[in-house]
Amino acid sequence: MATELLHEAPPEKQRSLGVVRTQFAELFTDDRPLQLACGARLGPITVAYETYGVLNSEASNAIFVCHALTGDAHAAGFQDELDRKPGWWDGFIGPGKGLDTSKYFVICANVLGGCQGTTGPGSLNPATGKRFCLDFPFLTVRDIVAVHSELVTFLGVKQLLAVVGGSLGGMQVLEWSIRHPDQLKAAVVLASAPKLAAQGIAFNAVGRRAIYADTGFANGDYYGKEGPKYGLALARMVAHITYLSEDSIELKFGRRLQDSDQFAFNMQKETEFQIESYLHYQGKRFVQRFDANSYLYLTRAMDYFDLADGQPSLSDALKAAKARFLVASYDTDWLFPTSQSRDLVTSLLKVGRHVSFVELLCPYGHDSFLIDLEPLAQLVGPFLERSMNDVSSPSA
Amino acid sequence: MATELLHEAPPEKQRSLGVVRTQFAELFTDDRPLQLACGARLGPITVAYETYGVLNSEASNAIFVCHALTGDAHAAGFQDELDRKPGWWDGFIGPGKGLDTSKYFVICANVLGGCQGTTGPGSLNPATGKRFCLDFPFLTVRDIVAVHSELVTFLGVKQLLAVVGGSLGGMQVLEWSIRHPDQLKAAVVLASAPKLAAQGIAFNAVGRRAIYADTGFANGDYYGKEGPKYGLALARMVAHITYLSEDSIELKFGRRLQDSDQFAFNMQKETEFQIESYLHYQGKRFVQRFDANSYLYLTRAMDYFDLADGQPSLSDALKAAKARFLVASYDTDWLFPTSQSRDLVTSLLKVGRHVSFVELLCPYGHDSFLIDLEPLAQLVGPFLERSMNDVSSPSA
Numbered sequence: 001m002a003t004e005l006l007h008e009a010p011p012e013k014q015r016s017l018g019v020v021r022t023q024f025a026e027l028f029t030d031d032r033p034l035q036l037a038c039g040a041r042l043g044p045i046t047v048a049y050e051t052y053g054v055l056n057s058e059a060s061n062a063i064f065v066c067h068a069l070t071g072d073a074h075a076a077g078f079q080d081e082l083d084r085k086p087g088w089w090d091g092f093i094g095p096g097k098g099l100d101t102s103k104y105f106v107i108c109a110n111v112l113g114g115c116q117g118t119t120g121p122g123s124l125n126p127a128t129g130k131r132f133c134l135d136f137p138f139l140t141v142r143d144i145v146a147v148h149s150e151l152v153t154f155l156g157v158k159q160l161l162a163v164v165g166g167s168l169g170g171m172q173v174l175e176w177s178i179r180h181p182d183q184l185k186a187a188v189v190l191a192s193a194p195k196l197a198a199q200g201i202a203f204n205a206v207g208r209r210a211i212y213a214d215t216g217f218a219n220g221d222y223y224g225k226e227g228p229k230y231g232l233a234l235a236r237m238v239a240h241i242t243y244l245s246e247d248s249i250e251l252k253f254g255r256r257l258q259d260s261d262q263f264a265f266n267m268q269k270e271t272e273f274q275i276e277s278y279l280h281y282q283g284k285r286f287v288q289r290f291d292a293n294s295y296l297y298l299t300r301a302m303d304y305f306d307l308a309d310g311q312p313s314l315s316d317a318l319k320a321a322k323a324r325f326l327v328a329s330y331d332t333d334w335l336f337p338t339s340q341s342r343d344l345v346t347s348l349l350k351v352g353r354h355v356s357f358v359e360l361l362c363p364y365g366h367d368s369f370l371i372d373l374e375p376l377a378q379l380v381g382p383f384l385e386r387s388m389n390d391v392s393s394p395s396a
Numbered sequence: 397m398a399t400e401l402l403h404e405a406p407p408e409k410q411r412s413l414g415v416v417r418t419q420f421a422e423l424f425t426d427d428r429p430l431q432l433a434c435g436a437r438l439g440p441i442t443v444a445y446e447t448y449g450v451l452n453s454e455a456s457n458a459i460f461v462c463h464a465l466t467g468d469a470h471a472a473g474f475q476d477e478l479d480r481k482p483g484w485w486d487g488f489i490g491p492g493k494g495l496d497t498s499k500y501f502v503i504c505a506n507v508l509g510g511c512q513g514t515t516g517p518g519s520l521n522p523a524t525g526k527r528f529c530l531d532f533p534f535l536t537v538r539d540i541v542a543v544h545s546e547l548v549t550f551l552g553v554k555q556l557l558a559v560v561g562g563s564l565g566g567m568q569v570l571e572w573s574i575r576h577p578d579q580l581k582a583a584v585v586l587a588s589a590p591k592l593a594a595q596g597i598a599f600n601a602v603g604r605r606a607i608y609a610d611t612g613f614a615n616g617d618y619y620g621k622e623g624p625k626y627g628l629a630l631a632r633m634v635a636h637i638t639y640l641s642e643d644s645i646e647l648k649f650g651r652r653l654q655d656s657d658q659f660a661f662n663m664q665k666e667t668e669f670q671i672e673s674y675l676h677y678q679g680k681r682f683v684q685r686f687d688a689n690s691y692l693y694l695t696r697a698m699d700y701f702d703l704a705d706g707q708p709s710l711s712d713a714l715k716a717a718k719a720r721f722l723v724a725s726y727d728t729d730w731l732f733p734t735s736q737s738r739d740l741v742t743s744l745l746k747v748g749r750h751v752s753f754v755e756l757l758c759p760y761g762h763d764s765f766l767i768d769l770e771p772l773a774q775l776v777g778p779f780l781e782r783s784m785n786d787v788s789s790p791s792a
Binding site: 037038039134136138195196197198199201202203205206208209210212213214215220230231233234237238241244246249250252253254255263265266267268270271272273275276279280283296297300303304306334337 | 601626
């Protein structure tokens, strides 16, 4: 018996999707480019995406997952047999999980302007044969969603069962619900907001300043060189603080020292406290996986996001939406506090949309939607099932 | 009548102290140096200080004001006849104000390690004839208070009526109350805490990283050169966000654009939103008045501060204190939240100390103690009067 147990997959792999390959689609063309909100045109656009589960014959079980600021298409499973680190939402996507791949066909794609396979500032500009760098066109959440929407059509799905996302992902869900209202039956918006508040813009501004001020930035033309590695790491450090709650950071690190139980009394020692060492580590690791230009473009897309833009009110903007909504916030999230979700929900209710709303209690701050997956699964699972069985036409 | 009115001083100057000169004391000597907490010795130490009001014949009406991280000795009045910007707490110090200079003799001194006249890393090292830079000894809140304490003795004051301070200033008040308990009758601790929480250390770590990473830093040896001006500005930008409440930043700036009512759609435009322009301005202004090395030393002193250090509990540490305490926090202060003041108050009560505590309602976040001065005056005024009239010996 003991031997048999040893031969089983480790528990965390049992419910995993195993090895998943990232795929690539080429959307739009030079002749039929994407018309961006800024007025520029872009095409062709390569999109990196992954799918999990099987699309049913009616193509009615597809769910699109929108990733947050620094996520990518690799949301679940492993990249090869030796890979030990699964995708960023592996705990939520898989057989029997929150997005149950034994029932649903789940799609996740790297965003436009990203650096994990989808066309972005680090891609080659077909017009010049060189990388775009800061010549990459300015992009918005609307443009990101336009590319996702095109990918869904490319995959043969006329209407998604649901679009799901947290943080910047949740902004994409909202944008999708009003720009392409017939393309989704349900919208799941987690730890997000209908616009970025001034404090969020402020923190993004600090991160960008760190990148711009790094001498390695070279006005964005740093590929093949060291690049703004200090600035990008710094941007991640400050952002990372905003993703954690005050209580979780206190509980996890408190005032504990890194190497000793005695103060060093040394101005040259930069990482004396565990929290410092942790943030420095997060910064360094981020530089290995992310591109500074993408960080600039995507934080700006967040800054610009205001669902009510051009409309008299948020409610007016939401009149275009047809989906059923599930909105969840977290009590310890101070970057996207519950008050912002409540504004969204009130505005949805004002125009008679179907919306379920809950503030989840979780100590982990903004990152809770990436960590505390069991309570989320208990909410999202039944909501999706109800949406799947809902044969009535979308509201409005 | 109109002419007479025109000849009166402008209203904001009427209750002002007029021109106040910064004075300098030389404390400690090479032979009798200050023994620092880190083990190093330092002497002589120049201290920049100002006084407001008149010391009475019993020397019983002296109040010491401890400034916060980037403050200085110039707390009130004007530096010359043409000066239009009064000291940093001018609204609180003066005739008829919170610290009423018609009754009290108020002292404020630049902290050890500072850059506004008191010995710090930018001062000349007598041993080498060159500036200290990072050879300046590591300092703590205890050392800052030791210098203040010596200055009070130098000024002929045996016992202060009160020590008053907010933020890092409040930490000094607390340290003073247990290290030199007979030197103060009352302690006023505003928007502060008995130790710096992990989140506070985290934000300080980001600020220091920005300075260290700036190529102009040159390991602290940058005097006479440009110095780490981008890093220091960045440090100020991130710190400044933590001084404001989410609501006040939203109310003051919201999502308003700086130069236009239309988005620029331009990655080269760094200060598109008003909040960005404001933060950049704050950063640049700070570089003109503050020294990066002082910023490193003083944020580290904050990080190290834990009143309970070396004691079984905070209450045990506070057993040494004899003063009457007034503790005030602000409901919108998320850097030094009310919970931290409450811990302090509970610990004071456990050991039978006299303490008054209030959470003030004010929208301005951590900076409230520098802005919303009328409610503060209404609290502090009667508290000081009561302390002045209290002829009983200090408690314990």
